Amino acid sequence: MMFLLIVAAAVAAAPPVLELTADPRPLHPYAELGASGVEVDGDLLIRNSGNAAWELVELALDVRDPRGRLIQRKELNQNGTSPSINLVTERIVAAGKSLLIFNPLARFAADVHPARLDYRLTFQGPGEKRLVLPVSMTPRAEPVRRFAFPLKGRTLVWDGHDFASHHRRWNYVHPVLAGAGFASIAARYSMDLILVDAEGRRSTGNEDVNANWTSFGAPVRSVGPGRVVALREDQADDRNFDVATVAIPNAMYGNYVVIAHDDGSFSMYGHVQQGSVVPKIGARVRTGEAIARVGASGSALFPHLHFQRMDGPNDRSEGVPTRFTGIARPGGGAFANGFVDSGDMVIAD
Structure with a gap:
């Protein structure tokens, strides 16, 4: 008892x-x-x-x-x-x-x-x-190391390093994303980059035609030295993404390159042009080396480069912030902290 x-x-x-x-x-x-x-x-x-x-x-x-x-x-x-x-x-x-x-x-x-x-x-x-x-x-x-900018010329940061970015608000408890295995925000600090002319024009003529975009076919550069650990280049530049494939790591980016850096981070270059990837898996690349061209593959509304750094090799990782070096505002103003936000115009050599 x-x-x-x-x-x-x-x-x-x-x-x-x-x-x-x-x-x-x-x-x-x-x-x-x-x-x-x-x-x-x-x-x-x-x-x-x-x-x-x-x-x-x-x-x-x-x-x-x-x-x-x-x-x-x-x-x-x-x-x-x-x-x-x-x-x-x-x-x-x-x-x-x-x-x-x-x-x-x-x-x-x-x-x-x-x-x-x-x-x-x-x-x-x-x-x-x-x-x-x-x-x-x-x-x-946050990491203090600075990286080179991935595009050369005048770039509009269509979506960038700020809380309002749609990348930062990746709702991975949504049934579709949760069912696909997402439990983090790899794109938390990512950005969408578009090359423009001196007047801010991103294209000439019909924007349904990829070739009319200033960005389309432009060289994509490695932001730092590292080793290529993942890539894909067989997807058409048709701005089309099959949501049913979202469970496949990195699938939404169409064609892409992932580079492992010596600080433990990984840089991702997404929506690149079909057949444009230069290095092979395992290859070492240098800072500023051309690795692909801007395309419109995967979940791309238009030709642009999606760039992000992560703590792992795919979009099931967590995002890592990036500070850039060698960039300026039009007219010569500096990005003192190295961050670029949505709406910024960036000049990079």
């Missing part, structure tokens, strides 16, 4: 199983010092194992320095006629589903050094019930 009582007491004392859980993705996002301050590109993954939907109604953040001291406190809430919590556009976690919250409260002044980010997420569920989830991130220093 005593044994049964002890077991019953132990069961009664067990903590309740939470319907909602929260995890940082990645666990150690990069803290990048840019022209406008520090940016931490990390997301929060919320999972709902219950049978009812929950809505995020408040998101609070304590920022701590390397010594653990509280240096800043931020909050999104329901106050006012146009509540700040509305800045988080997707806030409902359906029963049995997951939700990604992208880049929450992730910008800081240049003199703020966020060593730990302690979030408190308040959800409201059935019967006005509330649940508060704590979750922490520990940012890490």
Whole structure:
């Protein structure tokens, strides 16, 4: 009888199983010092194992320095006629589903050094019930090495190094992407690059014709020394992608080249022209060496170069930020921090 009582007491004392859980993705996002301050590109993954939907109604953040001291406190809430919590556009976690919250409260002044980010997420569920989830991130220093720019001439960064980029908002909990094996954002720091003329024109004539684009057929250069570890060059430049093949690593980029660098990162050059890849698997390449030509293969809206760095050789990896050297703005202005953002015009030799 005593044994049964002890077991019953132990069961009664067990903590309740939470319907909602929260995890940082990645666990150690990069803290990048840019022209406008520090940016931490990390997301929060919320999972709902219950049978009812929950809505995020408040998101609070304590920022701590390397010594653990509280240096800043931020909050999104329901106050006012146009509540700040509305800045988080997707806030409902359906029963049995997951939700990604992208880049929450992730910008800081240049003199703020966020060593730990302690979030408190308040959800409201059935019967006005509330649940508060704590979750922490520990940012890490970003790589300091700079790389050469992959295109020569005047380039428009159609989509670049900033939170608004569609690449950064890769919703891998979407059923199609989750079913294809995605659980990270390899393109988190990627960019789409288009060559333009001095007036910013990207093409002449009918844009349905690839040859009318300034970019089409332009040389693609390796951003640094390394070894070619993956490539493909058999896909037509027809701007066509079969979504059914998304489970194949790197398939969405059509033709591509992947180079392993000595710092442990991998650079990816996507949508390159059919049959244009120069080096073979295993070949060593130099900084600035021509490795392919700009094309329109795979999931390409138009001829352009998709470039990214990753911590692995394919799009199931995590993204790595890239600072460039040897680039300038039209008129000679410098990119002091080496980052290029969506909308930037870049001149590279």
